[in-house]
Amino acid sequence: MDIIRVEGVTKGYPDHPVLSDLTLSIKKGECFTLLGPSGCGKTVLLRLIAGFESPESGKIFIDDTPVADLDAGIEVPPENRGIGVVFQDYAVWPHMTVFENIAYPLKIAQRPKDEIQSRVMEMVDIVGMHGLDKRLPSELSGGQQQRVALARALVGKPSLMLLDEPLSNLDANLREEMRFEIKELQQKLGVTVLYVTHDQEIGLAISDRVAIMDEKGVIQQIGTPWEIFERPVNPFVFNFMGIANFIDVRRDGPNFFVGTGTQPIPWAEKPVGDATAWVAGFRPSDVTISREGHGLRGVVRRANFLGAMMDYLVEIDGTQLRTALETHRAISENLILQAGDTCNIDFLALHWFEAEKLKGVKME
Ligand SMILES: Nc1ncnc2c1ncn2[C@@H]1O[C@H](COP(=O)(O)OP(=O)(O)O)[C@@H](O)[C@H]1O
Numbered sequence: 001m002d003i004i005r006v007e008g009v010t011k012g013y014p015d016h017p018v019l020s021d022l023t024l025s026i027k028k029g030e031c032f033t034l035l036g037p038s039g040c041g042k043t044v045l046l047r048l049i050a051g052f053e054s055p056e057s058g059k060i061f062i063d064d065t066p067v068a069d070l071d072a073g074i075e076v077p078p079e080n081r082g083i084g085v086v087f088q089d090y091a092v093w094p095h096m097t098v099f100e101n102i103a104y105p106l107k108i109a110q111r112p113k114d115e116i117q118s119r120v121m122e123m124v125d126i127v128g129m130h131g132l133d134k135r136l137p138s139e140l141s142g143g144q145q146q147r148v149a150l151a152r153a154l155v156g157k158p159s160l161m162l163l164d165e166p167l168s169n170l171d172a173n174l175r176e177e178m179r180f181e182i183k184e185l186q187q188k189l190g191v192t193v194l195y196v197t198h199d200q201e202i203g204l205a206i207s208d209r210v211a212i213m214d215e216k217g218v219i220q221q222i223g224t225p226w227e228i229f230e231r232p233v234n235p236f237v238f239n240f241m242g243i244a245n246f247i248d249v250r251r252d253g254p255n256f257f258v259g260t261g262t263q264p265i266p267w268a269e270k271p272v273g274d275a276t277a278w279v280a281g282f283r284p285s286d287v288t289i290s291r292e293g294h295g296l297r298g299v300v301r302r303a304n305f306l307g308a309m310m311d312y313l314v315e316i317d318g319t320q321l322r323t324a325l326e327t328h329r330a331i332s333e334n335l336i337l338q339a340g341d342t343c344n345i346d347f348l349a350l351h352w353f354e355a356e357k358l359k360g361v362k363m364e
């Protein structure tokens, strides 16, 4: 069953449109991530769902009940939508203790004192803040403050939680730890989560399904993290999900060549279709590098040591490719290369796109 249904929603501001005829549904109990570049309209969508903004047209349903429908004159206020919200800049209140912060929504709802006491203390435990309920936010770490914000969003027992880049102000290590905590919390409480972020890794790590939104606010693909990463429907999705190489490939008879080069490509995985102009996408780690082995002959143009990985920019028939190799492997296989060295590049995975269909697609 769908817990959120957004049907044909349009929303813009005087100078520019943001969302146009957007349709999206989220199933009960899932952790759904909306991934898209900054400024594409993610926060606008969350604010529409939460009820802080109204759509110009279209409808929004929560649990099959319309909460926004201009034509029918329906506009349910945020506090009656049964949603917990954590915004990036929706910080905890500095003058209130942990307890008071978490208790706030229940106080506003005028719940009885003993209920507030027991529910807040339960949430304090659930988010791992036992014994810290009397502290002020200034006496907490960034991660602990974010837990308070999560507890405050969850204390009213919403069946749906909207999270808007809640970890982007945290440092990298904490971000990684907190994303697993959010996932655990979601599973423990059985709450549906709609998480929006521009961070691909978080999307892959915590989601049951992911939607990829482009810079114009159009959803390009919805699928499991695996589908999005391994079966991108177009170069925008492929590019957005990590460092990508795109090489022009031309077909000449039965053979395929890089750019205007003359080395026939020995790839097993060829594109399906009769077109002569293709674009092949791959990630730096989708290659094997050797000094003399199978593959296309190339020249290293730049070699960078990145710690765990060696990053080689390799030129093949005039086309430059970003490739990566684990440093330990590079050492054990005598593959510490320098600019000017020759090498052979073979491909483990390639994503084929017809060049003709890519006209107008933005690929950075
Ligand atoms: N209240 C507003 N008035 C005018 N423009 C806005 C307003 N809120 C958002 N926008 C614009 O809408 C676009 C999408 O914004 P937003 O949803 O915040 O992007 P993001 O995907 O980074 O969350 C941006 O171009 C932003 O400038």
Ligand SMILES: [Mg+2]
Pocket: 042, 043, 044, 164, 165
């Ligand atoms: Mg935003």
